[in-house]
Amino acid sequence: MNRTLTALSLGALMALQLCLSPRAADAETAADDAGYRILHVMSYHSPWRWTDGQLQGFKEALEDLQVEYRVFQMDTKRNSSPEAKERVGREARALIDAWQPDLVYTTDDDAQEYVARHYIDADIPFVFSGVNKDPATYGFVGSRNITGVVEHEHFVESVQFLGKIVPGVKKIAVVFDDAAMWDPVRERMLKGAGRLPGIAFGPWDTIRTFAEYKRKISEYQDTVDAIGLIGIFNFKDEGGNNVPYQEVLKWTAENSRLPDFGFWVDRVHYGTLCAVTVSEQEQGLAAGRIARAILAEGRSPAEFPMQPTVKGLPVLSLARARDLGFIPTTSILLSSEVIQSYDWDSR
Template sequence: MSHRFMPIVLVALFLGAVTSTAMAAGKVLVVQSYHQGYAWVDDIDTGINKALENAGYEVKTFYMDTKRKTSEEWKVQSGQDAMAMVESFKPDVVITADDNAQKYFAQRLAGKPGAPQVVFCGVNADPADYGFPAANVTGIIERPHFAQTIGMYQKINPAAKKLVMISDDSITSVNTMKFCKLQDTPIPVADYQNPTTWEQWQKAITDASENADAVVMFNYHTVKQAADDAQSMAPKEVMDWTISNCKVPVIALLTFGVQDGALCGIAEDGREHGYLAGNMAKELIGSSKKASEFPIARAHRGLVMINLKTAETLKIKVPYAMIKAAKVVIK
């Protein structure tokens, strides 16, 4: 390892690189855009671990923590720290999760001679935005079950005529909305908003309460008290206020949204993303195949979720057949 990387590697260790038990059959570096304890990240980790269990690989995980710390300087530094881990650890395969890991790290490996194979997952943008696919890069794109979630709500409230979608201003949310705007939906979505500040968020929710029959929510984890704050607000604080003050139901596209109080949703499953990416990594290590031989794929499994506590609070009757069919019911 060259001396110019040593300080960055030390920083990376303090920032939260986690190492599994090693058996030296192969090396996998997982680079997560966000932090441990964030439900989506934990689910991806669970899926990867399931795919790689008993494979005997040495696995390290680096958490860029760009959901809580959102300054450009932090994102750039985190990408540099991840690159330093590639230099020191020399993995056979790198699994990169979510868009910031691609933008600030993985795209620098795409097509680079001598670079490890890269398998991405949880990517909301067009992979071409990051130079993917490449000779050494493939992966799993994330696309929300947007129209299906709205169709689910329509069965609960057939009288609904108009919806509004509200999500934070993260790169993940912005790219997700690009996809959602192109979809045909059973109920029209009249407006799409990406508030940055807490004041903007509160106004968006208040306006939607007066002008829509429900709010479709994707993410709420990068809302800040002020636009130039480097640290995001606690997501629970944002969602608790939202559920308490929104006069119409909130429906969600991710698992934690329903867990935090949204009425229902058909959610992307991070475990599926992690499992598919882990299996690709295992096949790359165990064969002479290259990443370019694996077409970019899309995760398809959605978790049907219903929050009956919220339904009771809102005095909404959820059809029994829907409750029976749901994968997750919160009581």
């Protein structure tokens, strides 16, 4: 059974606890005897391929077990203020305390910052995936109940793939929004740049508004050969609201003549030229295998090192390549996942 809860109020949770009569409590015990209860706290929202794919991979690893799932969507990409994150983090923690799952699966960084780190060395095991920051940032290293899978982007491979599609790229601008999760990504990219001789990177721009983003993209047209579109979720409109990343990418595809790359497959569906993607399926599958060992084999979370998955997949937007005037070679097409059209054309 899969129940999805978004921004569940603390009042509702208190009412839930009050409603647990002895008969209801007996039913909960029976459910426990029949299987496991797992709460998935996702930083972001569903439907979205990145979050849904992680959960799909996680479930695949536990498909031989009887599991009741609940899903809590923090929705922090669309509601990114510190106040909103604090509020929804409290609600997720209240749900954990009320439902007492056998294991909590947390995906991406906000779920670690606002939920998981409050349970270090608690009795409930936590398994994470999709985490960009060093787990030590959250105090997880050395904890007895928290482990998981780190997300490291395929930066060098993505730039090399771009170079196969568009030979002659020598200078690349890199774009971030102001989310703290991009700090370690930027650091890894700066280190990786040394493995890409002959290519200069810069400017490394942190952009806060959609209007500023549009200005920067226009400036890049005459100053660089390509763009790395990394952090694109927190650009504010005139009303201070986050502009959906799909809208950001659609505008880019329609107004930029420069090739661009990212690290995630959903970006390519919305017009980014290419990526060697972090596999959301592999992230979730690796986390699920850890969770299965904890639940079914009685192993301790502390036994599992916190390390990244290594599998990457080249993905190409054929629609964007055509619009930019590039003709990918047969070898590129045969060795890549090819997105034939823009997502908005199919709606």
